[in-house]
């Protein structure tokens with residue numbers, strides 16, 4: 001079954017928060033009030049009421065979805081809400097306004113159950129990405145993957161939500177970087193790189209000004225680029241000083257950056273990303289216990305995944321290879337190839353649609 005979106009008419013009194021507007025709304029004077037596609041945050045509902053609007057059309061998913069599709073659309077809803085909230089927070093910090101931590105907590109509350117219920121978070125997140133709004137999408141994805149790692153490691157809900165919050169906020173300090181550094185995602189000269197390395201410290205300082213943010217969350221934001229061997233930044237801490245949440249965030253952040261398309265690199269497949277995460281764990285940069293749990297999960301989810309081989313053929317992953325993640329057993333038509341032994345064949349990219 002396919003999911004489609006329909007319009008439903010709703011009385012403004014019965015609006016559920018975070019619903020998506022299915023029409024442009026105008027004031028009596030003909031000025032655009034809210035555009036189609038706007039997520040109705042609480043203050044926007046107040047704005048509608050104040051404008052005397054009594055009914056609106058909203059987008060609503062049709063009921064005849066399969067359970068998997070329903071879960072996917074709920075995750076998508078949570079992802080979109082998170083994106084709106086993070087974009088708002090970025091603007092608040094940029095304008096020097098105080099951040100509303102309630103909105104952020106709400107984003108994590110909405111995201112948490114969907115991430116826990118999702119079986120294949122990576123593939124689902126990949127389908128929700130668009131080329132715009134990288135920062136907000138990356139922030140939400142790092143939070144969501146962080147929550148999934150906590151679940152894989154058996155951490156309690158309150159801890160997983162702290163990691164989710166830290167993930168959503170991990171790069172907020174970049175708001176304080178000069179545009180010249182921010183808009184230059186690669187090829188930074190040494191002076192620019194020194195500035196870039198301050199963003200975790202800036203993020204920590206921003207979070208310290210917010211009330212009701214647990215110290216562990218502040219610490220995880222400060223330490224998300226620290227590495228166990230002391231090679232990270234901003235403080236070059238080694239393993240004994242790096243908190244578990246910071247280690248989880250380091251894996252989640254690295255993985256999401258690797259698998260997302262950027263101007264300076266194409267998206268890496270889960271197989272290449274797994275290999276790279278393992279390599280960084282072997283170098284004692286990332287925590288090997290966290291990496292093994294996460295890579296196991298990614299590879300366990302991979303059978304059935306369609307991939308493009310270097311020959312241009314489409315293959316399906318049949319059996320993952322945990323010793324050499326980029327070389328699983330695959331099937332092309334009726335033929336099986338064990339990529340571990342067929343070295344002239346390799347996976348070029350994932351087929352995600």
Ligand SMILES: [Fe+2]
Nearest residue numbers: 170171224225
């Ligand atoms: Fe960062």
